[in-house]
Amino acid sequence: MGLFFLPMLALVGLNGYAWSENIGWLAFQGPAHQVTIDDTTGAYGGYAWSEHVGWVKFAGDRARVCSATEGGDCSNVISDNVSGWDGTIKLAGAGYKTSVMGTPATGCSLSGYAWGSDVVGWLHMAGPTYKVNLEYCIVPPEPPKTYDLSCSFNAGPRVLVAPQKTARLTWACSDADRCTITPTVGLVTPARGGGITVTPQSTTTYTLHCENDGGQSVDISKKVEVVKSQLCEVNPADPSCE
Numbered sequence: 001m002g003l004f005f006l007p008m009l010a011l012v013g014l015n016g017y018a019w020s021e022n023i024g025w026l027a028f029q030g031p032a033h034q035v036t037i038d039d040t041t042g043a044y045g046g047y048a049w050s051e052h053v054g055w056v057k058f059a060g061d062r063a064r065v066c067s068a069t070e071g072g073d074c075s076n077v078i079s080d081n082v083s084g085w086d087g088t089i090k091l092a093g094a095g096y097k098t099s100v101m102g103t104p105a106t107g108c109s110l111s112g113y114a115w116g117s118d119v120v121g122w123l124h125m126a127g128p129t130y131k132v133n134l135e136y137c138i139v140p141p142e143p144p145k146t147y148d149l150s151c152s153f154n155a156g157p158r159v160l161v162a163p164q165k166t167a168r169l170t171w172a173c174s175d176a177d178r179c180t181i182t183p184t185v186g187l188v189t190p191a192r193g194g195g196i197t198v199t200p201q202s203t204t205t206y207t208l209h210c211e212n213d214g215g216q217s218v219d220i221s222k223k224v225e226v227v228k229s230q231l232c233e234v235n236p237a238d239p240s241c242e
Contacts, residue, residue, distance in 0.1 A: 011036040016132040022121040023052045028132050039138045063089040089116035108137040147214030149175045155222040162229045170195040171208050179210040202226050
């Protein structure tokens with residue numbers, strides 16, 4: 001059975017327990033509380049409960065023990081207390097982080113650690129007999145594609161002297177989705193590069209135009225000059241001069 005996604009739900013509920021050797025169990029769900037993760041941004045929200053320190057509010061990339069704040073007010077998880085412990089629990093820092101692991105087939109849960117100074121200490125998100133589960137797996141959004149369109153365009157020979165009648169146009173591009181050559185040629189494939197033979201009847205400037213789905217475009221022009229040989233000046237009826 002495949003994973004059933006509910007795109008209208010922005011918040012993924014968490015359930016289960018994390019463990020700290022200093023404060024014991026931290027419950028991520030209960031009758032009146034639950035911690036969530038935004039399935040688009042990965043930001044945490046909601047409340048967890050500890051029998052030893054009480055309510056812990058999650059917001060963004062951190063949490064805060066409400067009982068450690070002035071008046072028990074942890075509406076702002078960004079502390080302005082510079083003296084002593086302020087209840088802050090960081091979900092990521094130098095050498096540690098709390099992250100989501102698992103697959104739709106096995107289920108997803110939190111892994112890693114959070115740090116709450118010397119009071120909470122290390123908060124373990126998973127152990128041999130416990131873990132914090134997600135109601136459903138978060139599929140990380142595809143990172144936006146970055147574009148860097150660049151092309152080269154060449155014509156050779158650049159001068160055609162009878163009996164020469166053809167020139168070769170070649171192009172090479174990166175991050176191009178569509179390319180055309182004007183005049184007379186039109187759409188060329190593949191956009192990443194190739195070559196085509198042209199037979200200009202007179203001096204012609206060919207322009208390569210390439211674009212991509214990122215809105216970038218480039219235009220490069222090359223001129224192929226057509227001149228008559230001295231033979232054609234003397235004997236224009238010569239078949240090679242046609």
